[in-house]
Amino acid sequence: MNIIVLIKQVVDVELNIRVKDGALVEDGLNYVISSWDEIAIETALQIVESVGDGEVTLVTIGPDQAAEALRKGLAMGAHKAIHVSDAGFDGSDSFAYAKAFAKILGDRDCDLIIAGKQAQDTDAGLTAGMLAEFMDLPQATNVTKLGQIAADKLTLHRGGDNGSEVIELSLPAVLTVNDSLYEARLASLRGIMQAKKKPLETLDLAGSGVDAATVGIAGRQTVIDQLVEPEARQAGQKFEGDEEETTKQVLDLLVNEAKIFA
Amino acid sequence: MTKILVVAEVKDSEIKKPTLELLSYANSLSLETDAVLIGDGVSGQADVLAGYGAKKVYVADDPSLGLYSTSAYTSVVADAASQSGASQIWLTSSETGKDLTPRIAARLGVGAITDITKLEVNGDNIKASRPAMATKVIQECSFTQGGVRVLSVRGGALDVIPADAASADAVSLSIPEKDLRAAIKEVVSEAGGEIDLNEANIIVSVGRGVKGPEGVDLVKPLAQAIGAGFGASRAVCDAGWMPHSSQVGQTGKVVAPAVYFAIGISGAIQHLAGMSGSKLIVAVNKDPDAPIFKVADYGIVGDLFKVVPILIEEVQKIKG
Ligand SMILES: Cc1cc2nc3c(=O)[nH]c(=O)nc-3n(C[C@H](O)[C@H](O)[C@H](O)COP(=O)(O)OP(=O)(O)OC[C@H]3O[C@@H](n4cnc5c(N)ncnc54)[C@H](O)[C@@H]3O)c2cc1C
Numbered sequence A: 001m002n003i004i005v006l007i008k009q010v011v012d013v014e015l016n017i018r019v020k021d022g023a024l025v026e027d028g029l030n031y032v033i034s035s036w037d038e039i040a041i042e043t044a045l046q047i048v049e050s051v052g053d054g055e056v057t058l059v060t061i062g063p064d065q066a067a068e069a070l071r072k073g074l075a076m077g078a079h080k081a082i083h084v085s086d087a088g089f090d091g092s093d094s095f096a097y098a099k100a101f102a103k104i105l106g107d108r109d110c111d112l113i114i115a116g117k118q119a120q121d122t123d124a125g126l127t128a129g130m131l132a133e134f135m136d137l138p139q140a141t142n143v144t145k146l147g148q149i150a151a152d153k154l155t156l157h158r159g160g161d162n163g164s165e166v167i168e169l170s171l172p173a174v175l176t177v178n179d180s181l182y183e184a185r186l187a188s189l190r191g192i193m194q195a196k197k198k199p200l201e202t203l204d205l206a207g208s209g210v211d212a213a214t215v216g217i218a219g220r221q222t223v224i225d226q227l228v229e230p231e232a233r234q235a236g237q238k239f240e241g242d243e244e245e246t247t248k249q250v251l252d253l254l255v256n257e258a259k260i261f262a
Numbered sequence B: 001m002t003k004i005l006v007v008a009e010v011k012d013s014e015i016k017k018p019t020l021e022l023l024s025y026a027n028s029l030s031l032e033t034d035a036v037l038i039g040d041g042v043s044g045q046a047d048v049l050a051g052y053g054a055k056k057v058y059v060a061d062d063p064s065l066g067l068y069s070t071s072a073y074t075s076v077v078a079d080a081a082s083q084s085g086a087s088q089i090w091l092t093s094s095e096t097g098k099d100l101t102p103r104i105a106a107r108l109g110v111g112a113i114t115d116i117t118k119l120e121v122n123g124d125n126i127k128a129s130r131p132a133m134a135t136k137v138i139q140e141c142s143f144t145q146g147g148v149r150v151l152s153v154r155g156g157a158l159d160v161i162p163a164d165a166a167s168a169d170a171v172s173l174s175i176p177e178k179d180l181r182a183a184i185k186e187v188v189s190e191a192g193g194e195i196d197l198n199e200a201n202i203i204v205s206v207g208r209g210v211k212g213p214e215g216v217d218l219v220k221p222l223a224q225a226i227g228a229g230f231g232a233s234r235a236v237c238d239a240g241w242m243p244h245s246s247q248v249g250q251t252g253k254v255v256a257p258a259v260y261f262a263i264g265i266s267g268a269i270q271h272l273a274g275m276s277g278s279k280l281i282v283a284v285n286k287d288p289d290a291p292i293f294k295v296a297d298y299g300i301v302g303d304l305f306k307v308v309p310i311l312i313e314e315v316q317k318i319k320g
C-alpha cells in the first residue's frame, strides 16, 4: 500500500499570535507541522504497518523552511518526501493548492491520499475535498476511527451530524483525519538519524509541472483581505475562598443579574 | 443576476435551524432564493422552505439518499445549481456541509469560503468574516474571480426570522446512481445528552477535572436540574467517559448558548474556539491560573466536587 500524506507547515497557533495593520506580526512566530497533519502521518504509518508493506510519501508545498516539517515526518517513520517550493505559490488559497496537488500527484502511483481535516492556520477544510473532486476519487472526511484495513479497501468511521457514519471505502481514495483518530508518535533519536538519509526531493514550479497561472495570486479564487483581532472577552469576576460561600454568591448573580432561571 | 441556492439540511423530519437562518438572511436582503432538499421522505419539508422564502425548491427524495453520501449529494446539488442558474450556493458548516462544500465548489471549478460567522452580501460581491487559527484571528475574505460563489455559514451566525405558511413550487430532481466506491453502511448514533448541544440555551460541560465516569455522573444531575445540554472537553471524550458527540471545541461542536458552565475544564485554545461565543461563561476550576478564567464572566476557584453538589441543591430549590 502506497500512501501520500499532505502535510503543511503552519504557524504554531498556541503561541504569539498577534495582529497588526491587518496582518500577522511575524516577530516571535513559531512554525510546526499542522496538528491534524501529524495525525495524518500517524494514520499512514499505522495503515502501512498493519498491511505489512508499502511506503509513506510526504508532500508539502511551502517555503524553504518547510523542509523541517518533512524531516520531522521522515523521522516519525515516513519513507520519503517531496518538497515543492517556489515563490510562485505565495498567496495560494485552498483551491489553488488543490489544483496544484492534482497535477503533482496525478501520475504518481498511490492507493491513498491522507490530509488533515483542516489546516491549523486556515481552518478552511477545503484542500482535500477539492483534490478528491479534481482527481475523481472517493473521499471520507473527518475520519475518527479505522476498522478493517485491506490492500484495496478500508472500513472506517467518519464523524457525521447524526452519529458515526460507517463507510466502506475502496482504494484509491482521499481521507481527512480528525484528531481523535490517533495520537501522533514522537520521533525517536534513531528515527531522527535515519531521516537524514531518506530521500527528500525538491521541486520548483517548473519542475512540478504545475501551470503558474493556476497558483499564487493569479490562480487563487479567494483572498484574505485582512486579519483582525477577535473581540476580546473581558475576564469577569473571580470568586475565591470557601466553596459554600462563593457558589451561593455566583448563583445569586446568575439568578438576579443574569436572570438565567427567569 | 444574483440568485441564491440554499442547500437545506433535515433532521428528524424537520428543517435544521441553520438552514432557516440562511433562508431568513437571504429573504431579509430580498435576494431571489431557491433551495435544494435531499433525503428520504423529505418532500413534505418543501413547503417549510417556501415559507422561509425559497421560490423554487429542488427535491431529491429517495431511500438511497437517506444516509449522507458525498458523491450522490454532490451530484444532486450540482444538478439543482445548474437548473436554478444560481450565482451563489449557500451551505451550513455542519459536518455534512464541511464534506460537501469543497466537492461542490471543485465540481463547479470555483473556490469557496467556509465557516463564516459574519456575511455581507452586495449582489455577488461578498465580504465574509471567519475565525481562523483556533479563533486567534478573524479573516476578512472575498472572492477574486468570476463564477458561482460557494460558501458555508456557521450555525447561529444569522437570525431566524419567522415565516409565513406557503406552498412550494417544487421540482423533482433525478436520483443519482450510488457510488459504490464509498459505500455507506450505517450510522451509529452515540447515546449523548438528550438535549442537542447546537440547540441548547444553556450548556453544562465537564473536563478532565471530574477525574472519571463517577465525576461525570456527579455533574450530570446539574445539567438535568437546569434543563441544560451536557457537553465535554476532548480529554473527557478521548478517555471514553462521554461520547465523542458531546465534545465541544474546534474539532467538536461549536456552540454559543446563553450560558456555558465549564466544570473542571482548563480552557485550552481548541476548547475556547468552540465555546467563547457563549453569552455568559461560568467556570469552576481549582487552579486560580487556569486559562478558562480569562474568558469566564463568573469564575469559582474551588473544588468541583464541593461546588457541584451545592449548585445542584440550590438550583433544585430555585426550580421548586
Ligand atoms: C488539533 C487539536 C484539536 C483539539 N480539539 C479539541 C476540541 O475540540 N475540544 C477540546 O476540548 N479540546 C480539544 N483539543 C485538546 C485541548 O488542547 C486540551 O487538551 C483539552 O481541551 C483539555 O481538556 P480539559 O480541559 O478537560 O483537561 P485539562 O487540560 O487536563 O484540564 C483539567 C482541569 O481541571 C481542573 N481540575 C482538576 N481537578 C479539579 C477539581 N477537583 N475541581 C476543580 N477543577 C479541577 C484542573 O485545574 C485543570 O484546569 C484539541 C487539541 C488539538 C491539538
Ligand SMILES: Nc1ncnc2c1ncn2[C@@H]1O[C@H](COP(=O)(O)O)[C@@H](O)[C@H]1O
Binding pocket: A006, A007, A008, A009, A034, A036, A037, A040, A059, A060, A061, A062, A094, A097, A114, A115, A116, A117, A118, A119, A120, A122, A123, A124, A125, A126, A127, A128
Ligand atoms: N501547502 C500545502 N502543503 C501540504 N499540504 C497542504 C497544503 N495546503 C493544504 N494542505 C493539506 O490540506 C489540508 C487542509 O487544508 P485547508 O484546506 O487549508 O484547511 C491540510 O491539513 C493539509 O493536509
